[in-house]
Amino acid sequence: MAEQPAKKQRTHPPYELLYHPGIPGRGEFIRLAFEVAGVPYTDVANEDKDGGYSTVQGICMNSKPSSSDDNPPVFSPPALRIPGAGRGGKALVIAQTPNVLSYLGERLGLVPEDEGKYYVQQLALTALDLNNEVHDTHHPVGVSLYYEDQKEESLKKAKDVRENRIPKFFSYFERQLKWNQEDGKGKYLVGGKITYADTTVWQVLDGISFAFPKEVEARRGEFKELFEFYEGLKEEKGLREYLASERRLPYSMGIFRHYPELDRQ
Numbered sequence: 001m002a003e004q005p006a007k008k009q010r011t012h013p014p015y016e017l018l019y020h021p022g023i024p025g026r027g028e029f030i031r032l033a034f035e036v037a038g039v040p041y042t043d044v045a046n047e048d049k050d051g052g053y054s055t056v057q058g059i060c061m062n063s064k065p066s067s068s069d070d071n072p073p074v075f076s077p078p079a080l081r082i083p084g085a086g087r088g089g090k091a092l093v094i095a096q097t098p099n100v101l102s103y104l105g106e107r108l109g110l111v112p113e114d115e116g117k118y119y120v121q122q123l124a125l126t127a128l129d130l131n132n133e134v135h136d137t138h139h140p141v142g143v144s145l146y147y148e149d150q151k152e153e154s155l156k157k158a159k160d161v162r163e164n165r166i167p168k169f170f171s172y173f174e175r176q177l178k179w180n181q182e183d184g185k186g187k188y189l190v191g192g193k194i195t196y197a198d199t200t201v202w203q204v205l206d207g208i209s210f211a212f213p214k215e216v217e218a219r220r221g222e223f224k225e226l227f228e229f230y231e232g233l234k235e236e237k238g239l240r241e242y243l244a245s246e247r248r249l250p251y252s253m254g255i256f257r258h259y260p261e262l263d264r265q
């Protein structure tokens with residue numbers, strides 16, 4: 001847990017992120033929540049090079065009936081493990097990115113206390129839908145197949161996602177920003193403080209900018225306010241330091257991949 005901000009360390013349990021090592025992936029949505037909240041966490045597979053990934057695999061990718069302690073099985077990473085927070089004082093293990101974000105949102109102060117927390121979850125779920133659609137641009141036929149075996153279909157899928165789906169989602173995020181501004185709350189998506197809706201939408205925008213740089217460049221003028229939000233959030237306390245740190249992993253062969261042939265030509 002070295003280098004991470006420790007300001008709230010005493011009031012938080014030892015949070016453990018269980019995810020694949022070496023890629024941002026869906027684990028990134030959870031990392032960003034901890035980072036902007038300034039709350040320490042252990043990124044198990046990345047921090048414990050020897051046994052960390054075996055722990056992740058044992059808990060999250062296991063074919064045995066039960067994953068760990070009294071928790072139900074986990075289908076796939078990412079998951080959150082909190083020693084002592086589960087049944088009978090054992091570890092709690094929960095999975096599914098938006099489920100983990102919802103759990104952490106209240107505990108890390110990343111949601112409003114009123115009905116705004118459902119607006120936050122609504123946005124995070126929508127951003128994660130877009131995340132999945134962008135993933136499918138390089139795997140439109142089967143997640144178990146290689147990209148090289150589905151290149152034809154990828155071209156068609158990527159064209160539709162770039163030309164139709166991305167602008168539709170971007171316009172929705174922009175309408176949300178306007179809605180919040182009219183509510184007098186300023187630069188965030190919901191309310192007057194950063195929430196996990198902001199970090200989740202931000203991460204999807206960042207990933208799309210990596211995957212489709214030409215498409216994004218061409219659309220910046222069309223979605224000026226959304227990109228102001230995107231650039232502005234980079235200066236947010238916690239995020240700024242994280243982006244400059246070694247904990248922020250580069251994109252590679254995960255959800256967001258840069259295949260030039262799938263970008264705008």
Ligand SMILES: N[C@@H](CCC(=O)N[C@@H](CS)C(=O)NCC(=O)O)C(=O)O
Binds near residue numbers: 098
């Ligand atoms: N809806 C799930 C998707 C989880 C997921 O697809 N995890 C990937 C890594 S990002 C994985 O390891 N999947 C294994 C599999 O689907 O077999 C979530 O948001 O957590």
